[in-house]
Amino acid sequence: MSELEPETPTDFEELDRALPVAQAPVVVASPDIEEPSISAVAPATVFVPQAPTPGATGTRIIVFANQKGGVAKTTTTLNLGVAFKEMGYHVLLIDLDPQGNLTMSQGLNPDTIETSMFDVLVRKIPISDVIERREVDLAVASIDLAGAELALAALIGRERSLEKALVEVRDRYDFILIDTPPSLGLLTINAFVAATGVIVPVQCEYLALRGLVQLENTLTMVRENLNPRVGIEGIVPTMYDGRTLHAREAVEILEENFGDLVYRTRIRKTVRYAEAPVKGSSVLGYDPTGAAAEAYRELAKEVLHGAQASEHA
Numbered sequence: 683m684s685e686l687e688p689e690t691p692t693d694f695e696e697l698d699r700a701l702p703v704a705q706a707p708v709v710v711a712s713p714d715i716e717e718p719s720i721s722a723v724a725p726a727t728v729f730v731p732q733a734p735t736p737g738a739t740g741t742r743i744i745v746f747a748n749q750k751g752g753v754a755k756t757t758t759t760l761n762l763g764v765a766f767k768e769m770g771y772h773v774l775l776i777d778l779d780p781q782g783n784l785t786m787s788q789g790l791n792p793d794t795i796e797t798s799m800f801d802v803l804v805r806k807i808p809i810s811d812v813i814e815r816r817e818v819d820l821a822v823a824s825i826d827l828a829g830a831e832l833a834l835a836a837l838i839g840r841e842r843s844l845e846k847a848l849v850e851v852r853d854r855y856d857f858i859l860i861d862t863p864p865s866l867g868l869l870t871i872n873a874f875v876a877a878t879g880v881i882v883p884v885q886c887e888y889l890a891l892r893g894l895v896q897l898e899n900t901l902t903m904v905r906e907n908l909n910p911r912v913g914i915e916g917i918v919p920t921m922y923d924g925r926t927l928h929a930r931e932a933v934e935i936l937e938e939n940f941g942d943l944v945y946r947t948r949i950r951k952t953v954r955y956a957e958a959p960v961k962g963s964s965v966l967g968y969d970p971t972g973a974a975a976e977a978y979r980e981l982a983k984e985v986l987h988g989a990q991a992s993e994h995a
C-alpha cells in the first residue's frame with residue numbers, strides 16, 4: 683500500500699514552476715548545422731534507469747511517447763501489445779490520445795463511444811468500465827478526451843489520475859502499454875507518473891532526433907517531482923528505409939547519442955502498417971507471417987529481455 687502513496691503529496695505547484703523550464707525550446711549551438719545539436723547535450727542529460735523496473739506488483743507499465751506526431755507511437759503500442767499477447771502475456775492497451783487512433787485501429791469509432799478514458803481521468807469512473815476486449819484489452823479514447831487537459835488542470839491530484847485509476851486493474855496484466863498524444867501536456871504527464879518506463883519511437887531522419895532533449899527534460903521534471911523511477915527504457919527506430927543513406931546515418935546518430943538505449947530491431951518502412959488499422963487489426967493479425975509482424979515480435983523479445991537482464995543483475 684505504501685508504494686501507492688505519493689512520495690511528495692502536494693508537489694503540483696512545484697511541477698508548475700518546473701514545467702515551463704522543461705518545455706523551453708532547446709538552444710542549439712549553431713543555426714545552420716545539418717545534424718541535430720543533440721550530440722552536444724544528450725549523453726549528459728539522459729537518465730539511464732538501472733534497467734526497466736516492474737511496478738510494485740510486477741506489472742510493467744510502458745508509455746510510448748514522442749511529442750512529434752506520425753513517428754509510429756500508436757502503431758508500436760498496438761503491435762508490441764499483440765506480440766506480447768502472442769507470447770502468452772496479459773496485455774492492456776490504453777488510448778490516451780484524443781485523436782483515438784489506437785481505438786480506431788481496433789475497429790472502434792471514438793466519435794460514438796460514450797464512456798472513455800476521459801471519464802476515467804476526470805469523472806473517476808472505474809477503468810474496467812471502458813475496457814473493450816479486442817485483439818488485446820483496450821481502454822478506449824473518445825472525442826471527449828480533447829477536453830481532458832483542461833478539465834484535469836482544475837483537479838487536485840491531476841498528475842496522478844491515471845496512476846490511481848490503474849490500481850484497480852494492474853494485477854490482472856503483465857503489460858500495460860499507454861499510447862500518448864503528440865504533446866507533453868497533462869495527459870502525457872499522467873502517463874509518465876503511472877509508468878515503470880518509457881519507450882520512444884523515433885522516425886529515422888535527422889530532425890526527428892531533436893525533440894528527444896525536450897522529452898528527456900520533461901522526464902527529469904517528472905522524476906524529481908512525481909515518479910522517481912521513470913526514465914527512457916528504450917528507443918525504437920521506426921519507418922527505417924535501409925536503402926537510403928539518410929536513414930542509416932540517422933540511426934548512427936541515435937546510437938552515438940543514446941548507445942544501448944537504441945533497440946537493435948529496426949521497424950522498416952512498409953505500407954502494411956497503414957493497411958492493417960483500416961481492417962481494424964494489428965499487423966500481426968492482418969499479415970501474421972509477414973516481415974512487418976516479425977519485426978514487432980523481435981522488438982517484443984528485446985523489450986522483454988531488457989527486464990529479464992535486470993532481474994538477474
Ligand SMILES: Nc1ncnc2c1ncn2[C@@H]1O[C@H](COP(=O)(O)OP(=O)(O)O)[C@@H](O)[C@H]1O
Pocket residue numbers: 750751752753754755756757758783864920921922949950951952953955956957
Ligand atoms: N514502419 C512504418 N512504415 C510505414 N508507415 C508506418 C510505419 N509505422 C507507422 N506507419 C504509418 O504512419 C502513420 C503514423 O503512424 P502512427 O503510429 O499513427 O504515429 P503516431 O502515433 O506517432 O502519430 C500511420 O498512418 C501509420 O500507419
Ligand SMILES: [Mg+2]
Pocket residue numbers: 755756757779783784861862
Ligand atoms: Mg498516435
